[in-house]
Amino acid sequence: MDWNALKIFLAIAECGSLAGAAKTLGVNHSTVFRRLNSLEDDICGRLFERLSYGYELTAMGEELLEKAKKVESLFDDMERYIVGKDIKPRGVVKITAPNNIAYRYLPRYLAGFRQSYPEIQLELLVSNLEFNMTNRQADIAVRATPKPPEHLVGKMVRSIRWSVYSSEKYRDTHGWPADIEQLNDHLLIGASGAMRNLPAFVWLEKYLSQQTGIRCDELIAMASFAETGQGLAFLPNDQQRPGLNKLFEFEPGGISDLWLLTHPDLRYVERIKLLMQHLAKCFAEEKEL
16 A cells, blocks of 8 residues: 555545645645545545535544554654664754744844755744644744643753833823833733733733733734834733834743754754754844843
């Protein structure tokens, strides 16, 4: 049986659609459709019910799924073993990082690295989502987290504090608070969705919800609203930008730890080790954080 066909099968089972599987695997829709039909012809049975809302496993598909996952695990183990033997500074390294880190910091950091190691190709995956590093969707993850996943290894490279930020446009109309006690007199930008669970916004909802007229579920959006003068934003210091002024540190926001993470089987791969060392140095020396 063709392993590539099994990969197609697993992707459809996970995503529930041909389009989702095609996006995950980086191939076109017709390729996924063709290979699925070919696999079903080979085994003389249907693996999915084609429903109006997506693809749902048949009984045969459920049986194959369990076995296919075991095969996938074996292939992942072999790939990491082979990659782990690579001691030369060349090849591809995939990095995943959240939006602001990817936009504001990594381009500067990676420019210097590329000059030193031109044979190492870099792929940047901009996302806050957790990637599957077991099957090498990503090799290095940059994540702000108090507790990284136990199946990954890495290093905490920076502690990032929170502060209150505002634009000069807001100051011209409302002035600026000197400290946390004066926030009662100002318009504030709060959080919605999962962001409400962060310490900064738990505090904000508890004590100053009446001053909060705008809520966002993403930090860059909060910073953008603050830039237009619509309120004060509570942000980790990696979010600072030319259009915002840091007024004072916001203690209730706590401290965010920034980690560089990888899979244990990949930590001694030369290109991955070199890049992690380079990024750790850059983050440690960053004056804007």
